[in-house]
Amino acid sequence: MAQLSALRRALLSSEGSNPSKGGKENVKWVEGVRGVASFFVVVTHLCRAWDYTLWFPRDNEHAAPKLLQLPFLRLPWQGRIGVTMFAFLTGYVCAIKPLRQVKSGNMSGALTTLGKSAFRRPPRLIMPATVALIIAWLFAQLGGFKVSSRCDAAWLRHSSPKDIGSLDTEIPRLFHNFQTVWLSGRQEYDDHQWALLPLLQGAFTIYVTLFATLFMKVRFRLLTVSILFMWYWLDPRIGRETFECQFLYGVLLCDIGSEPRFRQWVNEWTRTRRAIQTSLIILGIYVASYPGERPEWADWSAQLHDIGDYIFPAGTAEYHKRWSAVGWCLMVVGIWMSPTMQGIFSNKLFMWFGRNSFAVYLTHGTVLRVFAARMIYGWSGEPFSITQNENGDPVHHWLKRSGPLTFMVAIPVFFVVEYTIAHYWTTYVDAWCAKATKLLEDAMFESEDEKSAMQSYA
Template sequence: MARRLSRFSFSKTESAAMQDTGWADGLRGIAAVGVVASHLVICYARAIIPPCCGENEDRPLLFQLPILRLVAAGHSWVAIFFILMGFVNALKPLQLVRSGQAESALDKLAKSSFSRILRLMLPATLATLISWLFCQLGFYETARKSDAYWLRMNTPAPSSSVAWALHDLVTALKQTWMFSYINIYDQPQWALIYLLQGSFMVIGALLLTARMSPRWRTGALILLTLWTLDLSRAVSDPFTGPASIAGILLAELSLTFYPQRLSSLSKFLTAPLCLFSLFLMSYTDIAWDQASWTTVLFKFASRYLPMDNIGGYERTYGTIGAIVLIFSIVNSPTMRWLLSRKPLRFLGRISFAIYLLHGIVLRSVFAWVLFFGTNKTEFVATESDEISHEHRYPVPGIVHCGVATVIAGIIILAASHIWNAIVEPWFGQITSVAEDVVTGRVALKSLFVCGTTAEDEKDLVLPIRED
């Protein structure tokens, strides 16, 4: 590996890497795995969530240390999704604008604003339907009756009747796309409404700045980043806008000559920048006063940085760290090359499926394997100052947890690959047909009646004035 990296540094591969954007897929894949890892930590390794220290311990555990504790920092991995969404959605329109094809860029943005809705809503709807069915069939009962915190808190009971089951399904589908609500059948979908909001912010920002010169566009985007901080706060997630529009700024940067010029310095700057960004992304608000490094970050943030929607700084540092990380990658041919390797690009291609399906797998197969052969024990639960006794499946030992994690990981990857290969193309076709219908290229009746064209629908809509 070292020899390959040595050859890379002094070959034409460096120039090719600076033109390749496959690194975005690789980073997105790592972020998806990071989200899954954070949920596993909340299942059976909650001791490493605080930055320090374990019970009866005077030193932090290994995975409580900065950077290593990123396995528990799901909020930081989600921030990467937002920035990459802005980066990827802006890259092609900016390329068209810079080549003098502003009309083509505007046309592409108009199309993507509609398709983005369906490409988010259709997969999310099917995933919710599958999860709802699993819940009603009792596949989640082991998870619901366990002491694994993430499983227990995010697993609803089956509905009391068929009528209530249908009511609960409709409610879950509706609440996925409502601010400050949670889909009870698939908790990770909380982020989708903010991704959709971020997409619209990206499209709006690009429409506003498409005809500006690069210098003025950059200035306008910086102002929009600051303005959307307050706009995003109004919908309970103040870093949706800044993270998404930061992706546009990074896309703009990647199209300039600066990354090429900075590539020679990247050998010295990339490692410190990456370590610093990962350090910031490691911050947690939970028991921040137990470790010196989180105390320093908290005190700095309380003076100079805005709070997130729950009155803390996790999302603040997660977003800033993710921006710095992607900035260092954009300017580093080595990092671009590493993140463009086939295994990581494979993870990137199935990252959305991983995000949608991992909750279903964790609450079914993972829970079955994790608690196989385990008997319920009595736990004392305290809620609203009332003490109750509950019988749950206790979290097993580290070996058992490791085996369950490996099996769940294999199933998540396999299911996500199948989803991406078979299910996702259907969503693409549905979206394409819907675009043709709403733009008038295909008549709606032609989907059901042979021989109908768009011309036949003229009588069904208001006539157009010819004066």
């Protein structure tokens, strides 16, 4: 009880504290976790393409579960949690600098940071995503998606662009897709970009929330963000738990984590902290393992479904996304409380994956459908034919996938190619987009000297 009381005082008694005192907060781990999130996204798309049964708790109601269908082990393969992690990290990263400035007494700097961050966010997302869209469009014109649109993997077929016409129809179609992806999240050439719109909208949710709460005392800012979190959590509409709740949860943990008294509690109550963080991580992985489909086929997932009936708002349609959100909220608190876990995610390997995470997200869909599909099905897209049955209905004779040995070679090669492309994308394409954004910022914002001169004149 003494330890919990100390934690409570750390969270509620921090007004006027100096963040330069106490334990220093490590925020590099966020980059490493981002790399894990992007890896989960890629892995789940591989599973959706070629081993969809990993989304079930077992292959059928009476079969024994496979090893990778068991709780804990199944988490990466049904990597829907990756988008949830991205949303949390967006909230955390957007809040780091302005909250630090506020707590150091630099309110003017915090407001400037919010303004410039809000300006940078759209071009930093839209420009590289548009380059990725154009590349996917070019591959479509060259027949790059021919194999993936004819293969026996239904998910690959459905997510590949179809009905590619001549340039007089394809050029307007390109501009139409650029419009729809930022209006509705729908995009025909690379449907993985659907998440970019809610992530962009979420960033502005964070900016508005921070702007409205910067002048509050810490405890009341935490209370306000917590109320907003619960407001969205009680909304049963699809996506609230994946996006809005995670944006606000990121702000909440960022605010608490930057408090020196909290860091002091982390450093002083080591045994209590380790017990709490370990329990949270284990429980989080377990509940986040909730299957995407057929939870009634296993006792453990059926039990989670019954618990969800009590803790999720009435009308919730997608329990698997709710459990992913709950699981991540538990896991990330365990990571956030643990200097050891933060150190692991801050090492050079995880940091490298994190730096390339956005590039991986943007490019993996095209690489998967253009390159990996050809390694699995061959390069020609043949033999493929459509016949008719006795009723006159079309019968598609899809390309058949190769055997296990081919997959053992193709999947590692795919990852090497994908992360190599992502590295060069980050080095050149993303760097160019950053420079272009900086040029826009310099042209459209007043310099510090100009602002000082205007203030002196006033």
